Amino acid sequence: IIEQDLLGQHWVITAGPTMEAIDPVRYISNHSSGKMGYALAEAALKRGARVTLVSGQVQLVAPHGVELVSVKSADDMLSTCEQAMTKQADVFIGAAAVADFKMKTACDQKMKKQSDADEITLTLVKNPDIIATLAQQKRAKIMVGFAAETQHVIEYAKSKLERKGLDIIIANDVSRTDIGFNHDSNQVTVITKDTIWSPDKAAKSELAVQLVEAIVQYSISAKF
Numbered sequence: 001i002i003e004q005d006l007l008g009q010h011w012v013i014t015a016g017p018t019m020e021a022i023d024p025v026r027y028i029s030n031h032s033s034g035k036m037g038y039a040l041a042e043a044a045l046k047r048g049a050r051v052t053l054v055s056g057q058v059q060l061v062a063p064h065g066v067e068l069v070s071v072k073s074a075d076d077m078l079s080t081c082e083q084a085m086t087k088q089a090d091v092f093i094g095a096a097a098v099a100d101f102k103m104k105t106a107c108d109q110k111m112k113k114q115s116d117a118d119e120i121t122l123t124l125v126k127n128p129d130i131i132a133t134l135a136q137q138k139r140a141k142i143m144v145g146f147a148a149e150t151q152h153v154i155e156y157a158k159s160k161l162e163r164k165g166l167d168i169i170i171a172n173d174v175s176r177t178d179i180g181f182n183h184d185s186n187q188v189t190v191i192t193k194d195t196i197w198s199p200d201k202a203a204k205s206e207l208a209v210q211l212v213e214a215i216v217q218y219s220i221s222a223k224f
C-alpha cells in the first residue's frame with residue numbers, strides 16, 4: 001500500500017513527441033516514446049495526486065485514473081497546458097520532446113510533387129518554449145524540466161534550469177545508447193539551483209518513483 005500523501009495536489013505532465021503539420025498528410029516529429037512521462041504520471045497518481053497527462057501521439061496506454069489529453073502540435077500542447085492550469089497546479093513536469101521548429105505556414109492542401117524540382121525549401125519557425133512560458137506565467141508551484149544532452153551534460157542542464165526559470169532539471173546523456181530515448185531504462189542527474197543527485201540507472205517505472213519522491217522532497221523544503 002502506497003501512502004496517499006499527494007491527495008489534493010494537481011500534477012500536470014507532458015509526454016511524447018509533438019507533431020508539426022507540413023500539409024494535411026505530412027508532419028515533422030521525433031522518436032520520443034513517451035515512456036518517462038507516462039511512468040511519472042503513474043507514480044504521482046499512485047501517491048494520490050490528480051494527474052493531467054498532456055500527451056503527443058505514443059504507443060502507450062495511459063494509467064487508469066490519469067486525465068489524458070492527446071495533442072498534436074507544440075502550440076496545442078501549450079494551450080492545453082495553460083487550460084489545465086487555469087488554477088495554479090502544484091507540479092508541472094515537461095517530459096515531452098517538443099519539436100524545436102514548425103512550418104511557418106502549413107499548407108492546407110497536400111503539397112504537389114513538382115516534377116521539375118530536385119529540391120524544395122520548407123520555411124520553419126521556432127516553436128514556443130512550452131515549459132519556459134508556463135514557468136514565466138507561474139502556472140505551477142514547482143516546474144520540472146528534462147534536458148537531453150550529448151556533452152557537458154551538467155553544465156548545459158544548469159544553464160537550461162536558469163534560462164527556463166525551472167526549479168528542477170532532470171538531465172540525461174543521450175549519447176549513451178544503452179539508456180534514455182526509447183529505452184526502458186534511464187540514468188539521470190537531478191539538478192536544482194544548489195543540489196545535484198544521480199540515482200542509479202534503473203527501469204523508467206522505478207526511476208519515476210524516485211523522481212516523484214525527489215520532487216516532493218524539494219517541494220516540502222522549498223520556500224514560497
Ligand code: C5P
Nearest residue numbers: 094095096098128129130131145146147
Ligand atoms: O531546450 P530543450 O529542448 O533541451 O529543453 C528540454 C526541456 O524543455 C524539456 O523539459 C522539454 O519538455 C521542454 N521544452 C518545452 N518546449 C520546447 C522545447 C523544450 O517545453 N519548445
